[in-house]
Amino acid sequence: MNRQAIVGVFTILALIGLFAVFAVLANVGTTGRYHMGVHFASASGIHKGALVYESGVNVGIVDSLQLLPADSFTVDVIMAINNNVDIPRDARFIIQAPLTGDATLEIVPRTPAPAPSGISAPTAAPAALAILPHEVLPLDQQPLGTNPATLADLLEEGQGEIRRLDILLADLERREPAILDTFQSAMRNANEITITTNQSVQQLAKRMNTLADTMQVAITAGSANVVDLTHQLDTLSHTDGAKADQLLTMLNTTARALNDTVDEVRGLAKNQEIRKNLLETTRSIAQTATTIAALTGDLRNVTGSPQTQAQLRDTVANVDAASQKANSLLGTLGGKSSVYGVDRGATPAPALSPGFPGAPGVPVPAPTGTGPVSPGDMAANLKSRIGAVARDLVAVQIRLSELSRQNPNVNSSPILTSDRGPQTDFNIIALPTGSTSLFTGANDLGGPSPTYNFAAMGNLGGGVRLGGGVLYSRLGVLGSLTSKQGLGIEARVYDPRRPTFDAYGNVRVAHGASLFAGERDALRSGRRTVFGLQLQF
Secondary structure, X not given: OOHHXXXXXXXXXXXXXXXXXXXXXXOOOOOOEEEEEEEEOOOOOOOOOOEEEEOOEEXXXXXXXXXXXXXXXXXXXXXXXXXXXXXXOOOEEEEEOOOOOOOXXXXXXXXXXXXXXXXXXXXXXXXXXXXXXXXXXXXXXXXXXXXXXXXXXXXXXXXXXXHHHHHHHHHHHHHXXXXXHHHHHHHHHHHHHHHHHXXXXXXXXXXXXXXXXXHHHHHHHHHHHHHHHHHHHHHHHHHHHHHHHHHHHHHHHHHHHHHHHHHHHHHHOOOHHXXXXXXXXXXHHHHHHHHHHHHHHHHHHHHOOHHHHXXXXXXXXXXXXXXXXXXHHHHHXXXXXXXXXXXXXXXXXXXXXXXXXXXXXXXXXXXXXXXXXXXXXXXXHHHHHHHHXXXXXXXXXXXXXXXXXXXXXXXXXXXXXXXXXXXXXXXXXXXXXXXXXXXXXEEOOOOOOOEEEEEEEEEEEOOEEEXXXXXXXXXXXXXXXXXXXXXXXXXXXXXXXXXXXXXXXXXXXXXXXXXXXXXXXOXXXXXXXXXXXXXXX
């Protein structure tokens, strides 16, 4: 073989080897690569030869970048992906361009939906995923890539927020005078309300002091009169008791004497002469009875006289007026009677119809069922009347209550401490059944911070009562509504510095005993639920 043939053989072998090296570089390993395209708005940072990762694993490289002027200068990125790698159709394509290092293209598959709770293993085979074809698709079918946020984008968005903040500050600066004027007006109104409230409270305090002095004088005089009346009634009871015993002894003796007389009359009735005398005596008794009948007729004629009846009615009216005024004084300290002929404007009593007992010419039947009253009954009636008078003058109220747990994360009222009870409230009510009553007392006796009450209440009728004064050592007002069935509601508002609203509902379970439940400081998040028992006697 000549030299030229040897050079030709080596040349052919070199070309074959060069082709083999090119084939190996074009197809890594035994599987090779396929091309696919991704459409990006901008290929900032990416370049040919950049690595392609899927879920953090290198699956290929960027083969080429194609600018598309006809499509608003977007970029078509052609990737060379290993043949043994599939790309899900719903995967995201993101350009990662760090501040340092080379840019890469990340393929992020969608996260599968979690299995329902309570199922430990799949009940069926998972559905097949949609895979992108191993080829470069037309531009309108290619997946869209996502560009990372650049520093310019962040600065532009920050400038927009700054402009929005500037507009907000300008608006606030424009409205600031009106807001300040509103605050100033509110503070001025609050100051005027405080001054007016202070004056009203001072006037109320003066009136309450005057009323308390008047009530003290009335109570002192009434107490002295009650003591004197009790002493006199007690003395009279002892005196009448002795006289009643004497009267019973005399009646017993008289009954025995009458029995002996009847026996003697029976014996005398057998004597003929005595019988004649008895007949004459009987005729005399008949004449006497006739005379008594005539006298009775005359008495009826006298009592039937209009003048006599008018005098009797005046006397009864005066007695009735004195009784009504006494009862009114004990009930409300200052009432008024309404007896015709005594008080102005009183309604006259209806005239008696003919034939009615008490009318002229009509006899009045004698009362039945009457008899002497024993000393024991007199003492019982006296005690009952004194007890009724005492209940009309003064009542004692005791409240036992329990509070819910305090929430330490809120700013609660200074009156509502962490003490949950049982709390004991003690109040004394003067004139509880009158049109105006006073009550004073203390709350949470024995507790860490007891408070005090001193207030006046007015009865508006229909179970409605309103009042005001010092509640829980603060100025406040209160009101209540009670039905005839024993159901009621009560509300209290106090403490001008920190207005506090309490609401209760109550139900009467026995005479003088009620159960209640409600909310303390009900309009704030630090409210406390309260329930308990109230006794009044």
